Amino acid sequence: MTEAAATLSQEDYILFEQTKRKHRYKQFIKGMLFLLPSIVLFSVFLFYPLLRTIYLSFFLTDASGAPTVFIGWDNFVTLFQSSIFQQSIKSTFLFVLYTVPLTIVVSLFLAIIANEKLRGIGFFRTIFSSGMGISVAAASVFWLYLFHPTIGFLNIILDTFRLEKISWLTDPSWALIAISVTTIWMNIGFTFLILLGGLQSMDKYLYESADVDGAGYFYKLRRITIPMLSPTLFFVVTVTIINAFQTFGQVDILTQGGPQNATNFIVYSIYREAFTNYQFGSASAQAIILFIIILIMTIIQFKLGERKVHYQ
Amino acid sequence: MRIPLGRKIVTYFLLSTAALLVFMPTLMAVVMSFMTNQDIMTGSFPSAFSLDNYRRAFEQFSLMHYVINSLFVSIIIMIGQLVLSSLAAYAFVFLEFKGRDFLFYLFIATMMVPFEASIIPNFHTIRDLGWIDQYTGLTVPFFAMAFGTFLLRQNFKQIPKELREASQIAGMGEVKFYLTVVLPVAKTSLITLGVYGFLTSWNMYLWPLLATTNDSVRTVQIGLRQLQSQEQMNDWGMIMSGAVIVIIPTLILLFLGQKKLQRGLTEGALK
The missing domain is CATH 1.20.5 (Single alpha-helices involved in coiled-coils or other helix-helix interfaces)
Known part of the structure; x- marks a missing residue:
């Protein structure tokens, strides 16, 4: 049983x-x-x-992109010895340096003045974020006109002040600046929108107690707004850096990498190497270098981004 | 609290100046698109207002064809992203199975691979599939989307567990629960994601440049590139009218959905 x-x-x-x-x-x-x-x-x-x-990236390829000869690290070695690639890396980093801090500073300024509760503020917010709706092709065409040597608006202004005209897109020392200005203008919309979101989600009571203590506008900005905004700022900085490394359209329309390779940023360099020169091996090696740079940026963002949870 | 008058005036002054500077390039393009080329070349103020540039852009340049291609491509990508992201987000929130966490990390990992770093093999894949100059080549590679999955996962998580338990007791299957309960509840997030998907697809540049070799499926962005490289230096009125047509759909979407988009992006970005 x-x-x-x-x-x-x-x-x-x-x-x-x-x-x-x-x-x-x-x-x-x-x-x-x-x-x-x-x-x-x-x-x-x-x-x-x-x-x-x-x-x-370890091969030589034929024109159709099929690997032919294994060459080990040769693609990378050749790249780092090539003055064109060195120039490309240098231009890319300079471009990041020119665009990222300015984009953040300008967008932060716009977000702060657009965070006031005033009549008609919605109109200004829409204008400031409008860049998000303007494609890289359209934005580049707008600036292609503004930079035009004879009929362009910028040179007309210089001319009215009796200043010497600038060859914005054909002078090697100005082209990088011209592309940077275009890029900053394009990126402001997105960065502004994210920063404004960050400002609006902040606790009001901190400001109220600061008001009771009689703190001034700039004191509050420096001691409350910026520190409280730091996680958002941090996010925006890394996204802007990553975007800057991926820049392509502006270069393609405004300068085609020139003059004298001054604006031959890494993505444009990959594009040219692969789809104009058909050197897919060398282009792949450059793509891997781009991938590693962006990987490092993303890891930094995740690692430091985790930390923000503790002090929120 | 009332804002003191002095500060109000300063803020309005800063806002107006900044708005004028930020909007200047766009404004100039819009004005130029209505000007005659003679006025543009001599740098004078517009002496006449005409729609001639637009007429020529549509007649000589088949702008409408590009616009329709772009609309089609963007809507297909948008729908594909919504379907795939919501399905994946559903699995991550409501289903428990072995390997789920691993797959979730795999989805996170995809955000570390920039599209630009993988265009070479992708171009070859599209070419070998015969997808060059096809809508499939322009759309399918963008359907899977980690950002969209996260955004919706965040939203689905807020649906009470009781709702799901009740539906299971009532004998409702997964698909029915997904279609009749989860999707309607997450409507706002789906719209945000849809608008975002449409905006980014409409504005895409590098991939459509590679994946099209003729006008059959070419998008309006690449059309604009053709227009400015063919007509460079002489027909600015027509180029600008093309550029204005390119930005109108996205600007309208942005103006309508700015608040939602801002909330959605901030949530997706910071949670």
């Missing part, structure tokens, strides 16, 4: 285990079905290309 009960419970147990496993299996299939479309597309258009780019 007791023996029978024991076997029965054992059978029950096995049955129970089986059902549990079946259930788990079913849950797994269900989860995968919901995720499958994303996983397939990420595999085909993201993970595979990344591995393939690493692979190609």
Whole structure:
């Protein structure tokens, strides 16, 4: 009798285990079905290309992009010895240096003045964020006109003040600045919108107690606003840096990498090497270098971004 | 608290000056698109207002064809992103299965791979699939989207667990729960993500440049590039009218959805 009960419970147990496993299996299939479309597309258009780019960077290729001769690290060695690539890296970093701090400072200024509760403030917010709706192609065309040597607005202004006209896009020492100005103008919309969001989500009571203490406007700005905004600022800085490294459209329309490679930023350099010179191996090596730079930036963002949770 | 008058005046002055500076390039382009080329070349104030530039852009340059291509491509990408992101977000929030956390980290990892660093193999893939000059080549690579998945995951998490339990007791399947409960509740986030997806797709530049070799599916951004490189230095009125057409749909979307977009992006970015 007791023996029978024991076997029965054992059978029950096995049955129970089986059902549990079946259930788990079913849950797994269900989860995968919901995720499958994303996983397939990420595999085909993201993970595979990344591995393939690493692979190609160790090869010479033919004009169709098929690898022909394995050459180890030669692509990288040649790149770092090439004066054109050195120039490209230098221009890219200079460009980041010119655009990122100015974009942040200008956007922060706009966000602060647009955070006041005034009549008609919505109009100004819309104007300041309008850059987000203007594509790189359109923005570049606008500035192509502004930089035009004879009929361009900037040179007309210089002319009215009897100053010497500037060859904005054809003078190697001005082209990088011209592209930077265009880029800052383009990026302000997005950065402004994020910073304004950060300002609006801040606690009001801190300001109220500061008001009670009789703190001045700039004191509050320096001691409350900026520190409280630091996580948002940090996010915006890293996103702007990453975007700057990925710049392409402005260069393609305004300067095509010239004059004398002064604006041949890394993405444009990859594009030219791969789709004009058909050097897919060397272009892949450059793509890997770009990937590593952006990877480092993203890791910094995640690592430091985690920390913000503690002091919020 | 009332703002003192002096500060009000200073703020309005700063706001107006900044607005004028920020909007100047756009404003000039709009004005130029209605000017005659003679006025533009001599740098004088507009002497006449005409729609001639727009007429020529549409007639000689088949601008409408590019606009329709862009609309089609952007809407397809938008829908693809909404479907794939919401499905993935649903799995991450409501389903429990082995390997879920691993997959979640894999999704995070995708944000570290810049598209620009993988264009070479992607171009070859599209070419080998015969997707060059096809709508598929312009749209399918962008359907899967980690940012959209996170944004919706954040939103789905706010749906009470009781709702799901009740639906399970009532014998409602996953698909029905996803379609009839989760999606309607997350409507606002879906709209935000949709607007964002449309904006970014409409403004895409590098990929459409590579994935099109003729006018059949070419988007309006690349059309504008053609226009300015063909017509450079002489027909500024027509170029500007093309540029204005390019920015109108996105500016309208932005003006309508600015508040929502701002809230959505800030949430997605900072949570």
